[in-house]
Amino acid sequence: MKQDIFGLTIEELQAALTAKGMKTFRAKQVFQWLYQKSVFDFSAMRNLSKADIALLEENFTVLPRRIAVLREQNSSDGLTSKLLLGLPDGNSVETVLMRHDYGCSVCVSSQVGCDMHCAFCASGLNGAVRNLSAAEIIAQVYLFNERLRGENTMVSRVVVMGSGEPMLNFDAVIGALDFLHREDTCLMSYRNxxxxxxxxxxxxxxxxEQGKPINLAVSLHAVRSELRTSLMPVNKGFPFADVITAAEAYSEAGGRQVTYEYILLKDKNDSVQDAELLSNYLRFKHASVNLIPANPVPEQGFERPSRQRVERFLKILQKNRINATVRKEMGKDIDAACGQLRAKFAKEQEHK
Known part of the structure; x- marks a missing residue:
């Protein structure tokens, strides 16, 4: 069995390569090719000898080369790209690149599927299959870095907001973010x-407890207990009022503003009463609200509110001095909601 070296630290890579007879300095060269130049084919690592390349190909693999792009969708404006990635074990996950005027960000998945079973989300339609490894999370970023290489740029921001609940795969998620933060990889700020x-x-x-200035976003989506429980079963174990208290403690510990994600669902959570209640819970908190008009998920039967109702909700929050915005929509024409592309692919495979 070949050893996959993707995601190893420089020290771990040195140990792996020297155990096969390579000189120690070669590990630094390979590391630079992988994480600074986003080159994953040993034969393209031009400062290695033919003998070293042969040794690498005989003994090692690199995860991004073992991941298949099962589907790719690009938005008509060229700003958003979504990939459905086939992992070596046959499972699949989605990842999304978003181009902004301040750089490129990638939304990564942390699990195959999701066990949260939020009523409006396609990611949890079939539950969670397994956690992703740190290397599989890192690879989602680097597959886009490879594509951006010709533009002489790299991903500068990462959002762990794809399929899965990151806090249920905490060690791998933090391990991946720590790796991306390294000076000899992406040198990505924790603040990004x-x-x-x-x-x-x-x-x-x-x-x-980590003490790192990582941004925290909380999927709230309702502040009436029965409604939130019906939309998000997690509310039974972790009631939203307690979640807000924990999030505020996180904010106070690190000085970082917490973002509350609020998907607006027509005639479900978009009323004047809902806006006033949300304002009451977040008043005087170091927080902002990101309003998200729902991407319709046909399997779940939810609809998007009218633009007028979205604006009404926003104005109530702003009137109550809550920092709130409506999320800029990207990729609306490419199955933008988490899990949609994976669910569509799975359905296609069933009918083959």
Whole structure:
């Protein structure tokens, strides 16, 4: 069996390569090719000898070369690209590149599927299959880095907001972010990283203990208990009021503003009453609200509110001095919602 070296630290890579007879300095060269130049084919690593390349090809593999792009969708404006990635074990995950005027960000998945079973989300239609490894999370970023190489740029921001609940795969997620933060890889600031959670309070507390200025986003989506429980079953174990308290403690510990994600669902959580209640819970908190008009998920039967109702909700929050914006929509024409592309692919495979 060949050893996959993707995601190893420089020290781990040195140990692996020298054990096969390579000189120590070669590990640094390979490391630079992988993580600074986003080159994953040993034969393209031009400062290695033919003998070294042959040794590498005989003994090692690199994960991004073992991942298949099963589907690719690009938005008509050229700003968003979504990939459905086939992992070596046959599972698949989605990842999305978004181009902004301040750089490129990637939304990564942390699990294959999701066990949160949020009523409006396609990611949890079939539950969670398994956690992703740190290397599999890192690879989602580097597959786009490889594509951006010709533009002489790299991904500068990462959002752990794809399929899965990051706090249920905490060690791998933090391991991946620490790796991307390294000076000899992406040199990505922790301030350019965001972890989104449905409200797993122990995970929020563990993140606070890390002492790293990582942005926290909380998927809230309702502030009426029965409604939130019907939309997000996680509310039974971690009631939203307790989640807000934990998030505020995280904010106070690190000085970082918490973002509350709020998907607006027609005639479900978009009323004047809902806007006033949300304002009451977040008043005087170091927080902002990101309003997200729902991407329709046909399997779940939810609709998007009218633009007028979205604007009404926003104005109520702003009137109550809550920092709120409506998310700029990207990739609306390419199955933008988490899990949609994977679910569509799975359905196609069933009918073959």
């Amino acid at each position: 990283m965001t972890i989104s959670t449905c409200g797993i309070i122990p995970g929020i507390r563990r993140l606070a």
